[in-house]
Amino acid sequence: MKVLETVELTKIYQMGEVSVTALDGVNLSISRGQFVAIMGPSGSGKSTLLHLMGGLDTPTSGEVFLAGQALSKLNDDQITLLRRQKVGFIFQFYNLLPTLSAAENVALPLIIDGKRFPQYEDKVWQLLELVNLTDRSQHRPDQLSGGQQQRVAIARAFINNPEIVLADEPTGNLDSRSGSVILDLLRKACKEFSTTIVMVTHDPRAASYANRVIFLKDGCIVDQLENGENGIQVTKIMDIMAKLEL
Ligand SMILES: Nc1ncnc2c1ncn2[C@@H]1O[C@H](COP(=O)(O)OP(=O)(O)OP(=O)(O)O)[C@@H](O)[C@H]1O
Numbered sequence: 001m002k003v004l005e006t007v008e009l010t011k012i013y014q015m016g017e018v019s020v021t022a023l024d025g026v027n028l029s030i031s032r033g034q035f036v037a038i039m040g041p042s043g044s045g046k047s048t049l050l051h052l053m054g055g056l057d058t059p060t061s062g063e064v065f066l067a068g069q070a071l072s073k074l075n076d077d078q079i080t081l082l083r084r085q086k087v088g089f090i091f092q093f094y095n096l097l098p099t100l101s102a103a104e105n106v107a108l109p110l111i112i113d114g115k116r117f118p119q120y121e122d123k124v125w126q127l128l129e130l131v132n133l134t135d136r137s138q139h140r141p142d143q144l145s146g147g148q149q150q151r152v153a154i155a156r157a158f159i160n161n162p163e164i165v166l167a168d169e170p171t172g173n174l175d176s177r178s179g180s181v182i183l184d185l186l187r188k189a190c191k192e193f194s195t196t197i198v199m200v201t202h203d204p205r206a207a208s209y210a211n212r213v214i215f216l217k218d219g220c221i222v223d224q225l226e227n228g229e230n231g232i233q234v235t236k237i238m239d240i241m242a243k244l245e246l
């Protein structure tokens with residue numbers, strides 16, 4: 001089953017006289033439960049693609065189908081609702097609310113959705129267990145390390161049982177040890193909940209955790225690697241990067 005599809009997806013940023021084509025007719029189809037990495041040089045359109053996929057921004061032309069719905073057919077309220085119910089986001093700089101505890105940050109999407117915290121305590125706890133942070137549940141973000149904050153952000157991204165989790169450089173700000181923990185967690189969550197994950201990364205080692213790698217250059221898909229259950233060899237990814245001069 002396709003969870004996410006883009007058809008001739010194009011984004012042109014117009015800045016006065018200058019226009020920048022950030023995405024140039026991207027066709028992509030992602031099945032349920034896939035862990036997909038998107039690679040490419042700085043400015044190749046990775047974040048733009050992720051934002052369009054998650055309905056955070058609108059394309060200049062083309063279409064995104066998210067969980068079977070054409071985003072262009074939905075109004076802003078409908079997109080917001082779809083995003084809340086079907087999509088989890090993870091960013092490079094965690095984006096936690098500084099005044100809330102770890103547990104409250106995990107529960108935040110539910111609270112925004114009008115659900116009452118006590119009813120979901122078990123679910124919050126289950127996710128804190130998954131990311132191994134039950135002993136930090138009452139800590140605020142400034143009392144947590146970067147890796148711990150990112151684990152809170154992962155738990156938060158999964159709280160709504162999303163169909164798809166979109167992650168933009170989730171390990172970009174972490175040392176390699178904390179990065180591996182995050183990548184193992186994403187892979188585990190992908191398998192455990194059959195959630196589709198799309199992760200942008202510069203790092204071939206991070207991309208090797210995925211079962212499919214998509215290479216972007218100048219807003220176009222220029223190559224792909226696909227593999228079975230347990231990731232892709234780093235050397236294969238590096239070979240393509242070298243070939244494409246990424
Ligand atoms: N809001 C914007 N207004 C104008 N141009 C933009 C905007 N956002 C991105 N761009 C341009 O679009 C292109 C793609 O940007 P994007 O952020 O998608 O790249 P990226 O692959 O995520 O890069 P990086 O690896 O550096 O994060 C770049 O040339 C960038 O300058």
Ligand SMILES: [Mg+2]
Pocket residue numbers: 046047048
């Ligand atoms: Mg980016």
